Amino acid sequence: MADSARRIADELRARIGSGELSPGDRLPGEPALVGEYGVAKETARRALTLLVTEGLAVRKRGSGTYVRSFRPLRRVANKRLSQAGWGNGRSIWSADVDDRELRVADVEVAEVPAPERVSRALALSEGDPVVVRSRRYLVDGEAVQTATSWLPAELVRGTAITRPDTGSGGIYARLAELGLAPARFAEELRARMPSRAETELLALPEATPVVEIHRVAFTADDLAVELNEMLLDAGSYVLEYHLDSQSE
Amino acid sequence: MADSARRIADELRARIGSGELSPGDRLPGEPALVGEYGVAKETARRALTLLVTEGLAVRKRGSGTYVRSFRPLRRVANKRLSQAGWGNGRSIWSADVDDRELRVADVEVAEVPAPERVSRALALSEGDPVVVRSRRYLVDGEAVQTATSWLPAELVRGTAITRPDTGSGGIYARLAELGLAPARFAEELRARMPSRAETELLALPEATPVVEIHRVAFTADDLAVELNEMLLDAGSYVLEYHLDSQSE
Numbered sequence: 001m002a003d004s005a006r007r008i009a010d011e012l013r014a015r016i017g018s019g020e021l022s023p024g025d026r027l028p029g030e031p032a033l034v035g036e037y038g039v040a041k042e043t044a045r046r047a048l049t050l051l052v053t054e055g056l057a058v059r060k061r062g063s064g065t066y067v068r069s070f071r072p073l074r075r076v077a078n079k080r081l082s083q084a085g086w087g088n089g090r091s092i093w094s095a096d097v098d099d100r101e102l103r104v105a106d107v108e109v110a111e112v113p114a115p116e117r118v119s120r121a122l123a124l125s126e127g128d129p130v131v132v133r134s135r136r137y138l139v140d141g142e143a144v145q146t147a148t149s150w151l152p153a154e155l156v157r158g159t160a161i162t163r164p165d166t167g168s169g170g171i172y173a174r175l176a177e178l179g180l181a182p183a184r185f186a187e188e189l190r191a192r193m194p195s196r197a198e199t200e201l202l203a204l205p206e207a208t209p210v211v212e213i214h215r216v217a218f219t220a221d222d223l224a225v226e227l228n229e230m231l232l233d234a235g236s237y238v239l240e241y242h243l244d245s246q247s248e
Numbered sequence: 249m250a251d252s253a254r255r256i257a258d259e260l261r262a263r264i265g266s267g268e269l270s271p272g273d274r275l276p277g278e279p280a281l282v283g284e285y286g287v288a289k290e291t292a293r294r295a296l297t298l299l300v301t302e303g304l305a306v307r308k309r310g311s312g313t314y315v316r317s318f319r320p321l322r323r324v325a326n327k328r329l330s331q332a333g334w335g336n337g338r339s340i341w342s343a344d345v346d347d348r349e350l351r352v353a354d355v356e357v358a359e360v361p362a363p364e365r366v367s368r369a370l371a372l373s374e375g376d377p378v379v380v381r382s383r384r385y386l387v388d389g390e391a392v393q394t395a396t397s398w399l400p401a402e403l404v405r406g407t408a409i410t411r412p413d414t415g416s417g418g419i420y421a422r423l424a425e426l427g428l429a430p431a432r433f434a435e436e437l438r439a440r441m442p443s444r445a446e447t448e449l450l451a452l453p454e455a456t457p458v459v460e461i462h463r464v465a466f467t468a469d470d471l472a473v474e475l476n477e478m479l480l481d482a483g484s485y486v487l488e489y490h491l492d493s494q495s496e
Contacts, residue, residue, distance in 0.1 A: 186490055241325065
């Protein structure tokens with residue numbers, strides 16, 4: 001029984017791999033598989049579930065199972081972080097989308113005591129005041145990412161960084177005006193399965209991992225001015241990095 | 249019923265989050281949950297499955313469900329790729345491990361016609377001859393990564409790059425000796441669920457994504473000399489990048 005399900009999944013996977021079934025195509029339903037392979041309905045269902053678990057297919061409620069489409073945003077870390085990117089008034093985030101509209105939603109700003117991990121990243125003492133900016137990013141109306149920035153309150157209190165709309169060029173342009181322009185960034189990332197809360201926040205389909213990115217921005221004097229904690233829908237992003245062999 | 253399972257999962261998740269249950273700890277079994285919450289065995293099982301699906305816990309056959317431990321390797325892209333890293337005789341991979349032993353296994357080398365995606369990445373014509381080197385990387389005896397390098401055969405034929413053991417400093421040291429030292433790298437990555445074959449190849453536990461990395465190495469003259477396609481067990485890696493705000 002389980003072997004039949006695997007064999008059917010193998011055949012469907014091959015048809016996806018060969019391009020016979022394209023992204024967005026509807027897979028044969030349970031009745032069709034029952035008819036084609038002469039198996040029980042339960043076996044047909046298991047075969048489809050295997051493909052969903054592998055992230056190859058997604059279920060649409062009351063409609064069927066479809067080949068997952070992967071039409072990612074391209075996040076070019078270097079372009080986003082270059083002076084050219086935010087020095088002339090564009091938000092660095094605009095590099096994330098090509099033709100599709102990226103929209104910021106649910107911006108919240110507060111001043112709070114730094115949690116332990118934040119104080120460590122920013123070389124503060126635990127409990128030192130930090131400005132925390134959280135927001136979600138939507139493309140075509142769908143949430144693809146959350147981001148939470150933490151900045152030392154002593155540095156940015158009273159500036160536009162503490163307002164929901166930071167103005168042209170965003171946080172980094174405002175930091176530059178304060179003489180605190182980011183000169184380098186340390187970015188760490190890992191991929192994992194989301195918690196239930198994260199699944200709801202990003203409206204993730206089944207079998208969709210998240211990419212967690214922690215990025216610290218440093219001035220030329222090695223002062224840590226921002227920690228940005230990002231959570232990306234892995235099904236919506238390709239991440240790109242350009243590296244020199246000389247860089248250390 | 250489903251709500252009871254969610255409530256139990258929420259409580260266990262909170263106990264993991266608070267540190268009361270640590271990585272590697274055994275979670276209460278089904279009988280214990282049945283006793284503690286007065287639910288059916290099926291409900292207890294569903295609660296544990298929820299945590300496994302979220303990647304918070306792993307099942308060990310015949311033993312129980314345990315809090316997943318995350319003791320990652322740190323892959324520092326810049327360090328790995330710097331001249332300092334491979335210029336003096338160490339393989340760039342040694343930077344991936346700290347105290348743990350990284351071992352290369354199953355090295356295979358062949359000369360084949362370039363598949364379409366490879367010819368595109370290396371600016372060759374489809375079917376042009378390429379040398380393909382595939383291998384797996386093991387830590388503590390467990391597979392954590394596969395890597396497949398593709399190089400233009402016209403450039404590297406007859407060199408140590410076509411032998412299983414490429415010698416001190418690896419591929420990049422040999423390319424440097426040919427006057428083809430990599431000067432910059434373009435790295436693209438995405439995270440997704442593994443196929444069944446990939447799950448077996450890397451012996452991945454349930455609910456473990458993979459990170460797919462494609463990296464192209466270019467000489468100072470912008471000649472593409474290598475495409476490396478890597479597949480990483482996401483549960484085994486933190487990826488680190490250092491970026492200058494000036495870089496483009």
